[in-house]
Amino acid sequence: MTQTSEIAGKASFDHIRYAQLWEDADVLCAALPQAPGKTLVSICSAGDNALAMLTLDPARVVVVDLSAAQIACLHLRIGAYRALSHPEFLELMGSRPSTQRGTLLDRATAALDAQTRDFWHARRAEVIAHGAGGVGKFERYFRIFRTRLLPLVHSRKTIDAIFVPRSKADRADFLSTRFNTWRWRLLLNFFFSRFVMGQMGRDKAFFDHVEGSVAGHVARRIEHAAVDCDPSQNPYLHWILKGTHGDIVPMPWRAEHYATIRDRLDRLDIRQGALEAFIQDGDKADGFNLSDTFEYMSGDVFAQVYGQILSAARPQARLVYWNMMAPRRVPPRFADEVIRLTAEEDRLKALDKAFFYSDFVVEQVTG
Ligand SMILES: C[S@@+](CC[C@H](N)C(=O)[O-])C[C@H]1O[C@@H](n2cnc3c(N)ncnc32)[C@H](O)[C@@H]1O
Structure with missing residues (x-):
């Protein structure tokens, strides 16, 4: 085959x-x-x-x-x-x-x-x-996340604050004190469970060869996007959290x-x-x-x-x-x-x- x-x-x-x-x-x-x-x-x-x-x-x-x-x-x-x-x-x-x-x-x-x-x-x-x-199916999945689930966890003010330029140390502080709340962690574990991703985003067949938890992987990558890189320069993160691109496309x-x-x-x-x-x-x-x-x-x-x-x-x-x-x-x-x-x-x-x-x-x- x-x-x-x-x-x-x-x-x-x-x-x-x-x-x-x-x-x-x-x-x-x-x-x-x-x-x-x-x-x-x-x-x-x-x-x-x-x-x-x-x-x-x-x-x-x-x-x-x-x-x-x-x-x-x-x-x-x-x-x-x-x-x-x-x-x-x-x-x-x-x-x-x-x-x-x-x-x-x-x-x-x-x-x-x-x-x-x-x-x-x-x-x-x-x-x-x-x-x-x-x-696309993938974008629809992000949209459901942004419009139905994210508001249960973070206010619009907090989401907007992600895209304010700040130093790496301040980004780390923002992530740990304002963003990474227990509600956020709960949401990640639910939304990025294999079952939900298979139902709404990626085809379940695409996980056949994947090892480990999807939510754990996403949490590590969010740290990369939110702290190591500058979210104010990230069009992908902007679309996921706000539904459009910001200044950067x-x-x-x-x-x-x-x-x-x-x-x-x-x-x-x-x-x-x-x-x-x-x-x-x-x-x-x-x-x-x-x-x-x-x-x-x-x-x-x-x-x-x-x-x-x-x-x-x-x-x-x-x-x-x-x-x-x-x-x-x-x-x-x-x-x-x-x-x-x-x-x-x-x-x-x-x-x-x-x-x-x-x-x-x-x-x-x-x-
Ligand atoms: C692998 S998916 C990944 C998409 C990607 N991560 C993104 O952000 O767009 C990309 C495309 O590869 C196509 N594809 C997968 N395997 C292929 C193959 N062997 N030959 C041609 N296209 C393939 C799928 O139809 C899909 O449109």
Whole structure:
């Protein structure tokens, strides 16, 4: 059984699971070298990180995803970059409040193929209410957390206070004295129980290979986001707790990259299907954004897929991926074929604003 049939057989891919990308494009692009003339490969998910990779100036970015709904998220962005100004783009996506999302959606989808347009028009009311970046199952899960549960634990004043810039020592003090209350700990343990996450956010199948408590993991990562990093600079935390982005938005949505990405949209080569379809085509690439797909696979399938990726990688190619809870690193049988860039990983891990991942991996093919 291949890895794709393994996960596709268990989880349903007929709806938007991630309406925005919850992996930090800043660290992804810092881990991949500039790529003029080169081919990069990216898992699509909501498409934002494939767009971010265009800033590295590659000849093309091959974007793959098993899910048609996730590919439709990328097509919407392509339409939006082409048809909307940057402030309008942020309104459509939900980073900023808006009273005109319906019109913006119509403009962004006008030049898309009929199927994608219909797909988005069926979700018009949701887009108007939450922004196109808020309509996935994962975002819905965060929204329930923010609107129904968080108010039972913290006042709006406390939530707002998280995003006031302060020193690291003051952040540690804020977390322990004002935020980490017994009510908060109770909420974490309930909301991040495997049962609730499986019901409302991630598919239960995705936890098959995860060891330990999800809530314990989340508590450790919150400390990273709230103390080691500066919450006032964290768009992901801002969306989770307040439902929009603050001054800082994810890298590919920033004003300074908008024209560059729009001008390079033709370099995207979008393919619905499995990652290994790219590999089987005999295509070769210089860099891979593998998202956290490896941790959705059993150890054996992971090793098999890793080997296939190596066969499609040019010398010096980089493999970049995240792990949330399941440990995934170059399998021992391929250890001689890649170098682990641990200094790079440690530097970037400390900066990773999408704080729920426990590991960020950068491996470079030898030769
Ligand atoms: C692994 S999920 C993780 C999402 C992510 N953490 C985020 O923040 O968006 C990303 C995407 O990978 C896709 N996917 C998983 N395994 C794949 C495979 N073997 N080939 C192609 N796409 C795959 C899923 O359909 C999903 O859209």
